[in-house]
Amino acid sequence: MSIRTSAKAGLSRLTALIEAGGPEIAVVRNELQFADLTGKAVTERFGSPLYLYSERILRRRCQEVANFLSYRPFVANYSCKANTNVALLKIAHSEGLHADAMSPGEIMLLREAGFATNQIFYVGNNVDDAELLYAITAGVTISVDSLAQLERLGRLNPGGKVAVRINPGIGDGHHQKVVTGGADSKFGVYYTQVDEIKRIANQYLLQIVGLNQHIGSNFLNGETYLASVERMLEIALKFDDLDFIDFGGGFGIPYTSEQSRLDITSLGDQVSEMLERWVTQYGKRITAQIEPGRYVVAECGVLLITVHALKETPERIFIGTDGGFNVLVRPTMYDAYHEIVNTRLAQSPPEIEAYITGNICESGDLLAQRRPMPKPKEQDVLAVLDAGAYGFSMSSNYNARLRPAEVLLTLNNELQLIRERDTLEDLLRHQIY
Numbered sequence: 330m331s332i333r334t335s336a337k338a339g340l341s342r343l344t345a346l347i348e349a350g351g352p353e354i355a356v357v358r359n360e361l362q363f364a365d366l367t368g369k370a371v372t373e374r375f376g377s378p379l380y381l382y383s384e385r386i387l388r389r390r391c392q393e394v395a396n397f398l399s400y401r402p403f404v405a406n407y408s409c410k411a412n413t414n415v416a417l418l419k420i421a422h423s424e425g426l427h428a429d430a431m432s433p434g435e436i437m438l439l440r441e442a443g444f445a446t447n448q449i450f451y452v453g454n455n456v457d458d459a460e461l462l463y464a465i466t467a468g469v470t471i472s473v474d475s476l477a478q479l480e481r482l483g484r485l486n487p488g489g490k491v492a493v494r495i496n497p498g499i500g501d502g503h504h505q506k507v508v509t510g511g512a513d514s515k516f517g518v519y520y521t522q523v524d525e526i527k528r529i530a531n532q533y534l535l536q537i538v539g540l541n542q543h544i545g546s547n548f549l550n551g552e553t554y555l556a557s558v559e560r561m562l563e564i565a566l567k568f569d570d571l572d573f574i575d576f577g578g579g580f581g582i583p584y585t586s587e588q589s590r591l592d593i594t595s596l597g598d599q600v601s602e603m604l605e606r607w608v609t610q611y612g613k614r615i616t617a618q619i620e621p622g623r624y625v626v627a628e629c630g631v632l633l634i635t636v637h638a639l640k641e642t643p644e645r646i647f648i649g650t651d652g653g654f655n656v657l658v659r660p661t662m663y664d665a666y667h668e669i670v671n672t673r674l675a676q677s678p679p680e681i682e683a684y685i686t687g688n689i690c691e692s693g694d695l696l697a698q699r700r701p702m703p704k705p706k707e708q709d710v711l712a713v714l715d716a717g718a719y720g721f722s723m724s725s726n727y728n729a730r731l732r733p734a735e736v737l738l739t740l741n742n743e744l745q746l747i748r749e750r751d752t753l754e755d756l757l758r759h760q761i762y
């Protein structure tokens with residue numbers, strides 16, 4: 330089994346953004362512009378820091394995942410944990426995607442965006458009765474991910490339908506913290522425990538209608554994913570009357586120019602072939618599902634931040650910005666790399682190696698380390714690329730900072746506010762004193 334990667338390795342992420350972004354994103358006289366406005370003009374209008382999303386790129390990625398398999402029936406769920414902005418959810422819905430949810434909050438947001446209950450797949454982890462009852466009452470398909478949770482669901486909803494998340498014993502991902510399969514992972518029922526699954530299902534007359542898996546996040550080589558699909562298909566043969574198998578998400582995107590793009594067409598073709606062979610063995614054509622999050626929204630998002638202070642020590646040059654880890658935690662949490670472009674000097678050659686930091690009271694508040702870049706000035710606006718997934722959705726009010734506004738760059742070349750920036754009053758909401 331092999332996966333081709335695209336020939337475009339080496340493309341800078343800025344070039345990739347401009348190519349995919351259409352006429353709405355351009356470099357004009359060395360300035361990176363959105364809807365014909367400089368980065369500075371955009372932040373003057375909506376505030377800084379600011380998340381900005383390209384509708385064009387989002388729709389394109391939705392279409393790619395919607396066509397992942399030629400095998401039918403096929404459903405592509407958008408894993409909304411990556412970004413739950415309702416305006417973006419509506420776009421994913423309009424492109425025909427269904428969705429997976431991790432919590433009642435995500436179910437509620439998806440419904441608000443127009444997803445029907447039969448388009449929502451709830452994949453909980455270590456949840457209480459109240460959460461399960463919320464999902465049962467909402468009428469969404471429920472997946473449980475341990476034997477204990479299967480029993481709990483059986484007690485709450487005997488005779489009901491359920492899917493079981495399987496840990497196929499195989500994991501992958503860009504960082505140990507996002508590997509979600511294998512013997513070290515907290516997720517799923519280990520694949521060797523099929524007999525226990527059946528025993529509990531029989532006890533509570535539960536009908537096992539689906540199996541699902543998710544082996545980890547942001548892989549760029551599909552080999553491990555294919556191995557996990559193969560394992561899932563073997564396990565599925567042990568269940569008599571499944572309606573669907575969900576093979577999870579995790580499809581990576583190239584965050585650096587050195588990384589090659591995952592060829593999801595080639596990956597999908599191989600999964601389709603495996604499925605076509607498998608259905609003849611199983612004797613029933615069941616629905617295949619996937620649930621990517623990052624692949625759908627990462628590349629459409631840019632985080633705009635502003636430079637407020639430059640500083641040198643004998644060891645380091647610091648660029649101090651308002652892009653703290655309360656706004657984008659991925660570099661601090663996963664040592665993640667994001668290409669960062671000074672919007673005023675978009676294609677200027679590097680002059681310094683800088684540490685780009687935020688305004689949070691922790692030394693680990695670093696967006697980038699030893700990053701080659703042109704010399705910035707105070708008030709320059711930097712664009713942190715590929716920030717659409719696990720950006721705003723993982724943001725916080727740490728240090729009582731305000732979470733940023735979000736803006737959609739529409740196909741009509743307009744900037745549309747899709748979330749207001751927090752206010753100081755928001756920080757008092759729910760406090761009792």
Ligand SMILES: Cc1ncc(COP(=O)(O)O)c(C=O)c1O
Pocket residue numbers: 408410411429452509542543545546547577578579580620621622623624
């Ligand atoms: C169960 C499940 N499905 C889907 C996803 C989406 O992963 P990704 O954004 O890497 O595609 C995750 C991410 O953690 C997950 O836990």
